[in-house]
Amino acid sequence: MDSDPSSIPAAHAGSPDETAALYDQFVGRNYASPALTLTHGEGSYVWDSQKRRYLDFSTGIAVNALGHAHPHWVRRVSEQAAKLTHVSNLYRNEPQGRLAAALAGHAGPGRVIFCNSGAEANESLLKLARLHGLRKSGTEGACIGVVVAEKAFHGRTFGGMSATPQEKIQKGFRPLLSGFTAAPLNDLAAWDRAMDAKTTAAVLVETIQGEGGVNPATPEFLIGLEKLCRERNILFMIDEIQCGIGRTGKFYAFEYAGVHPDAIAMAKGLGGGFPMGAIWMSAPHAELFQAGSHGTTFGGGALAATAALAVLEVIEQEKLLARVTAQTPAWHQALRQLVTLRPDLVQEIRGMGYMTGVILKVDSVPVVAALREAGLLAVPAGGIAVRLLPPLTASVKELDESVAILRQVLAGWKVA
Numbered sequence: 001m002d003s004d005p006s007s008i009p010a011a012h013a014g015s016p017d018e019t020a021a022l023y024d025q026f027v028g029r030n031y032a033s034p035a036l037t038l039t040h041g042e043g044s045y046v047w048d049s050q051k052r053r054y055l056d057f058s059t060g061i062a063v064n065a066l067g068h069a070h071p072h073w074v075r076r077v078s079e080q081a082a083k084l085t086h087v088s089n090l091y092r093n094e095p096q097g098r099l100a101a102a103l104a105g106h107a108g109p110g111r112v113i114f115c116n117s118g119a120e121a122n123e124s125l126l127k128l129a130r131l132h133g134l135r136k137s138g139t140e141g142a143c144i145g146v147v148v149a150e151k152a153f154h155g156r157t158f159g160g161m162s163a164t165p166q167e168k169i170q171k172g173f174r175p176l177l178s179g180f181t182a183a184p185l186n187d188l189a190a191w192d193r194a195m196d197a198k199t200t201a202a203v204l205v206e207t208i209q210g211e212g213g214v215n216p217a218t219p220e221f222l223i224g225l226e227k228l229c230r231e232r233n234i235l236f237m238i239d240e241i242q243c244g245i246g247r248t249g250k251f252y253a254f255e256y257a258g259v260h261p262d263a264i265a266m267a268k269g270l271g272g273g274f275p276m277g278a279i280w281m282s283a284p285h286a287e288l289f290q291a292g293s294h295g296t297t298f299g300g301g302a303l304a305a306t307a308a309l310a311v312l313e314v315i316e317q318e319k320l321l322a323r324v325t326a327q328t329p330a331w332h333q334a335l336r337q338l339v340t341l342r343p344d345l346v347q348e349i350r351g352m353g354y355m356t357g358v359i360l361k362v363d364s365v366p367v368v369a370a371l372r373e374a375g376l377l378a379v380p381a382g383g384i385a386v387r388l389l390p391p392l393t394a395s396v397k398e399l400d401e402s403v404a405i406l407r408q409v410l411a412g413w414k415v416a
């Protein structure tokens with residue numbers, strides 16, 4: 001390869017076709033061809049290379065918790081970038097310590113391990129489950145079972161795929177890790193049957209399934225699951241990667257059920273746009289990881305930890321949990337009128353807070369494309385859900401605007 005940087009083709013702002021051409025030729029084909037080139041954002045809005053503006057309720061898939069370019073986040077990240085970006089975990093950095101304390105402050109006595117993505121956070125949980133199974137059985141490999149939910153999504157690594165019982169995710173990559181069993185979400189009797197006191201090390205469940213179609217776990221189910229885990233010495237592990245960090249109006253979504261997991265995975269919204277993941281482990285289980293058990297070069301770096309601290313600071317300063325909680329009922333009420341408007345097309349509104357699905361009776365992919373053309377970015381999920389993931393900073397006016405665009409697009413929608 002020619003390493004002369006001048007030979008790298010430059011994509012110039014305002015030449016969208018050139019970016020599309022570079023993607024066509026050089027970017028891996030594992031994503032369906034993206035429809036837009038986005039160039040900049042501010043608050044709840046984002047602009048494309050044709051200077052069109054969109055209300056961004058896709059938020060980089062629940063990542064941009066503060067919207068785009070939040071001034072406090074930008075200032076904190078810029079200042080830290082100029083001060084100290086990365087030192088590895090061979091040394092301490094101040095932001096990591098403060099962030100671990102803050103995340104544990106929301107979860108309870110315990111410890112936090114950092115990483116760089118959701119899938120990696122779940123890998124850490126799965127390693128914790130193996131260590132717990134070893135402690136429980138005394139024999140490596142004897143207690144490795146993990147029960148997961150049907151339609152779950154836990155990531156694209158080998159561990160993540162193994163925990164994701166979906167043909168479209170697993171196809172082509174088998175054999176995967178063994179020991180995983182899937183049971184229907186909210187069917188406690190089925191989980192009871194699947195959870196073996198001897199061979200099951202852990203359960204792993206999303207409080208609200210995101211990719212699976214915005215399917216909330218009921219409080220009764222989570223409470224029952226916690227009880228079964230306690231009775232059988234099975235780790236109760238919750239994947240809050242998409243629904244956590246304030247998205248539902250609680251810092252962790254499972255707080256709605258009043259349960260106390262043994263371990264929590266988080267990522268997406270945590271860094272407010274900076275790649276960042278973490279797990280929290282309750283105090284006794286946290287000691288399963290000792291020096292040498294697990295590690296990461298980048299995880300918890302000074303810049304990433306500062307980005308996450310900036311998210312937590314803004315959640316606090318702008319009282320975003322209270323705001324999401326206060327603004328959700330009227331938004332959901334307005335969204336429910338879409339069912340009245342088009343009962344032939346819209347089934348129901350599902351979800352909690354700013355993780356909401358407009359559940360259709362038809363394929364949601366073309367509807368999401370039409371919404372984009374009308375100026376609203378949403379994310380399809382589970383085949384029939386239009387997933388709305390506003391930034392936690394969204395105003396009432398912006399929530400209303402999302403409903404207006406949905407009304408306009410759905411009112412004229414022709415069911416094939």
Ligand SMILES: *Cc1c(COP(=O)(O)O)cnc(C)c1O
Pocket residue numbers: 117118119120122153154155156206210211239240241242267268
């Ligand atoms: C997105 C997601 C993941 C995977 O996160 P990546 O950062 O894409 O690896 C895992 N679990 C849930 C619930 C998710 O929404």
